[in-house]
Amino acid sequence: MIRTLPSDEKMIANFREHREDFEKLVKIYRYDSSVPFDRLCLNPTPDVEVIMKSAHVTGLCADGYMWIPPDPYSEEARMRSIKRYAFGGPRDISGIFFSYDHGPVRIGTGKFDHVRKSYYYTPMIPRIEKGRQYPAYELLLTPVHRYRLFTSLNTYSDLLPAECYFRQIEPQWFIELCR
Numbered sequence: 812m813i814r815t816l817p818s819d820e821k822m823i824a825n826f827r828e829h830r831e832d833f834e835k836l837v838k839i840y841r842y843d844s845s846v847p848f849d850r851l852c853l854n855p856t857p858d859v860e861v862i863m864k865s866a867h868v869t870g871l872c873a874d875g876y877m878w879i880p881p882d883p884y885s886e887e888a889r890m891r892s893i894k895r896y897a898f899g900g901p902r903d904i905s906g907i908f909f910s911y912d913h914g915p916v917r918i919g920t921g922k923f924d925h926v927r928k929s930y931y932y933t934p935m936i937p938r939i940e941k942g943r944q945y946p947a948y949e950l951l952l953t954p955v956h957r958y959r960l961f962t963s964l965n966t967y968s969d970l971l972p973a974e975c976y977f978r979q980i981e982p983q984w985f986i987e988l989c990r
Contacts (some may be wrong), residue, residue: 814926817913818965819978822986825867825911826930832866833909833984837932840871841903846988848902849873867912872904878934907932908987916917918967918990926967931985939979964988 827835839846839862840853847854852872855863863869879888909930918924939960964978964986975989 813944814916815914816926816967816988817911819986822911822928822930823980826980826984829866833868833930833932835862836868836871836909837907840904840907841934851883866909867886868909869912870908870910872908872910873902874908874931874933876906878904878906880904880935883935884938904934906934913961924990926970926988926990928964929989931989933983933985936982 836859839859840969846856846859846879851860863871869986877883877888877891879885879891882888883910909932911927911929913928918926960977960979962978964976967976967988967990970976970988970990972990975987977985979985
C-alpha cells in the first residue's frame with residue numbers, strides 16, 4: 812500500500828473545522844510564557860497537547876525570522892533584523908510552522924526523498940509578488956525559489972530537494988509542502 816499526503820482540501824477542511832484551536836495555539840505560542848519553549852519550538856504542556864491533538868497538530872516551531880512591526884520590509888526592520896538575525900526572532904514576532912499529524916511520505920530512497928505538508932502562520936500579511944510569498948527576512952537574503960505560491964499542492968512530482976511551496980488559504984495562513 813502506498814501512503815500519500817493529505818489533499819489540500821482535507822487540510823483546509825481541518826483548518827476550518829478547528830480554526831478556534833489554531834487561533835488558541837497562535838496565542839499560546841506568541842504570548843504564554845508559562846508554556847516551555849526551546850530556541851525555536853514550543854514544548855507543549857498537557858493542556859496544550861489536548862488543543863494540538865484536537866487540531867491534528869504535532870508541533871509548533873518558529874520560522875526563525877523576525878516580522879518586525881509595523882512594516883517588516885522597511886529599512887528600519889531590516890537593520891534591526893540584521894543585528895539580531897543569528898538569534899532567531901522572539902516568539903511574538905515569529906512566523907509559526909504547525910506540523911500536521913499525517914507526517915512525511917517517502918517518495919524515493921535519497922536524503923531529500925520525503926515530502927511533508929504543514930500549516931504556516933505569519934504574524935503579518937506577507938508581501939506577495941509575482942507568485943512568490945516573501946517572508947520578512949527576504950530583505951536579508953537573496954530571494955530564493957522556495958517560497959513560490961501555488962493554487963494546489965496536491966501533486967509534488969516537480970518539487971526539487973530542499974524546496975518548499977505554499978498555498979495561501981487566508982491572508983496570514985498557508986499550507987506548506989516541502990521536500
